[in-house]
Amino acid sequence: MEPSWLLGGAALLLLLLLLLPALLALSPAAHFQLKIGFYCVLCVVASALAVPLCLLRHGGRTVRNMRIIKNIVKTFKYIYGLRFEVKGLENFQIERPCVIVSNHQSILDMMGLMEILPDNCVQIGKKELLYTGPVGLIMYLGGVIFINRKSTSSAKTVMSGVVQTMLDENVKVWIYPEGTRNGNGDLLPFKKGAFHIAVQAQVPIIPVVYSSFSSFYNPAKKLFISGKIQVEVLQPIETKGLKDEDVTDLTERCYCTMRETFFRLSGMTSEANGSMQGPQQ
16 A cells, blocks of 8 residues: 555545535535535545554454554544443353344444453444445455345355354354344344344343434534534353244344433333334244
8 A cells, every 4th residue: 555645545534534614614405415425534534544453453354454454443423523421241251152232323332442442342234335445445454244135045144154153263243133224213023033042052142232423413404513422231041952933033022122221311201102012023
């Protein structure tokens, strides 16, 4: 990688940071679009700068690169005035593999993910992300496991491979069981893939819940301001002795626990958001 290219990327990022205060004096809609656009540019530039660091440090694709990526992304919160209050990090302190599941609200979830990401942890993401330029490349170098969500047979094959990777390499796997971003103030029904993985591997599930972003981030209202995010890492849920026929109950128990925690952290009540929704088939 050319040193001049790196300097050019760093200069562009610095210029964007210097111009940001003046540009934010625009209308609320322009303010929102600008901040989202800047976030996307920030992700691309930061990814491009991180690629040579990962290659020089570890030589290629490895979960150890996630520590480099994590340290870079954790600086984003200062640019956007976001503050994280985290509880329960001690629940990550287990020596064996596990499946981590969390709610998925917006493109900003990456900042929340990297704020608490434990060492030796990989994520599962949709295959389309692999083709997003420097962002896809840095995800690849960080060991992200890409799946084709449009192909059921391919997904099942990948899930089997995830189980083997977890056990062989002693890694944690982070999955968004809702399957897609959801900013409607509730949790979508959970897909069962993460829970099948945990049961097949006989490893614990660790739920992670982020409070609602709606008080500071709302695309419908063109709202994007500074704010506070409460995060809670819940106690591990054991799967030893469970079988495939137990997956539905396991999924529903985890969903209800996370949904209740989400409302508590967000200062809402479940009654105000309708009745409980079960897991997807």
